[in-house]
Amino acid sequence: MKYIEEFRDQALAAKLLDDLARVAARLKRRVTLMEVCGTHTMSIYRHGLKDLFPSQIKLVSGPGCPVCVTPMGYVDMALELARKPGVIITTFGDMIKVPGKSSSLARERGLGADVRVVYSPPDAVGIAKANPDREVVFLGVGFETTAPSVAGSIVLAKRKGLSNYSVLCAHKVMPEPMEALTSGELKLDGYICPAHVSAIIGEEGYKPLAEKYGIPCVITGFEPLDIIRGVTMLVRQVAEGRAEVENEYDRVVLPGGNKKAQALLAEVFVKSDAVWRGLGPIPNSGLSIAPAYEQYDAAKKFSLAEPDSRENPACICGEILKGLKEPLDCKLFGKACDPENPIGACMVSSEGTCAAEYRYGDRRLANA
Numbered sequence: 001m002k003y004i005e006e007f008r009d010q011a012l013a014a015k016l017l018d019d020l021a022r023v024a025a026r027l028k029r030r031v032t033l034m035e036v037c038g039t040h041t042m043s044i045y046r047h048g049l050k051d052l053f054p055s056q057i058k059l060v061s062g063p064g065c066p067v068c069v070t071p072m073g074y075v076d077m078a079l080e081l082a083r084k085p086g087v088i089i090t091t092f093g094d095m096i097k098v099p100g101k102s103s104s105l106a107r108e109r110g111l112g113a114d115v116r117v118v119y120s121p122p123d124a125v126g127i128a129k130a131n132p133d134r135e136v137v138f139l140g141v142g143f144e145t146t147a148p149s150v151a152g153s154i155v156l157a158k159r160k161g162l163s164n165y166s167v168l169c170a171h172k173v174m175p176e177p178m179e180a181l182t183s184g185e186l187k188l189d190g191y192i193c194p195a196h197v198s199a200i201i202g203e204e205g206y207k208p209l210a211e212k213y214g215i216p217c218v219i220t221g222f223e224p225l226d227i228i229r230g231v232t233m234l235v236r237q238v239a240e241g242r243a244e245v246e247n248e249y250d251r252v253v254l255p256g257g258n259k260k261a262q263a264l265l266a267e268v269f270v271k272s273d274a275v276w277r278g279l280g281p282i283p284n285s286g287l288s289i290a291p292a293y294e295q296y297d298a299a300k301k302f303s304l305a306e307p308d309s310r311e312n313p314a315c316i317c318g319e320i321l322k323g324l325k326e327p328l329d330c331k332l333f334g335k336a337c338d339p340e341n342p343i344g345a346c347m348v349s350s351e352g353t354c355a356a357e358y359r360y361g362d363r364r365l366a367n368a
Ligand code: SF4
Pocket: 314, 315, 316, 317, 320, 327, 330, 331, 332, 333, 334, 337, 338, 342, 343, 344, 345, 346, 347, 348, 354
């Protein structure tokens, strides 16, 4: 198959669902599978897949929405920078409405701060070149998927001799939180591994999950047929008592990943401990700017320290990100909290589980 419509073909989907039902009938108990990536979460909700799966399968969402797992303290640092005279904040659009302790970048922009949405980090370097008397800061949020382009922007700024460009770095890496979740309250039977991240890191990083913790892993594409096939591969592993790393998305993901992107990451970043919203600190799960490029580290340049910002106590984003609760378990869902007035990051991000439930939840009713 070559075209996206083919991966949404209803007749093929029905056949694959029949196949899944046959494999699931071999299970001796109900299994819990986690889709780690926010783009998978959106696709599962958009296409109403949860309710089409056999009742032996429970799908839960995980911590793979980068905005959702970025601590509020980071947002507060970005707001502090935005209020500084002469600073231009550049960011992807999904950070604009994320609430900090008392404001958001959208609100600060309304009050006069210079906050600009860019389509790629090199665009931010272009803004720095065009504004030599201003400091341009890019908000580096995301996993291995976005981190290479941010690394590239730092290398580009160095090559151009720009000293007014820096990155407020909150990049995170993926297999580590998946490993952390295996020792949590939730007993997982399999991971739908993140596709974009896997395109960079390949299959290797998930092997400890399969070999050490006995959790089947399947790298899966984002279209409905991909997800049904990926879930079938996972269920088949559970039914057969296997725990391996399999790759459903081999039209994109190479076993060894993208070596050029990996080299760029290794040049510009070093692994570091990181705090995940909802999950807490996880060793070696973050990327910090390497000493050779520290002049591009906005936290060092502006002497910023991440404040310990408190979440709204009624928001259950943390438990949702661990797969322990669902958006409808939150008493604020659709009342005090909606995409126009988000309280937690799971609602503000376009890939957040609460946003997905709010946008596509009626599909569940239609399927029912
Ligand atoms: S609905 Fe809003 S307040 Fe509730 S968990 Fe989701 S983001 Fe948090």
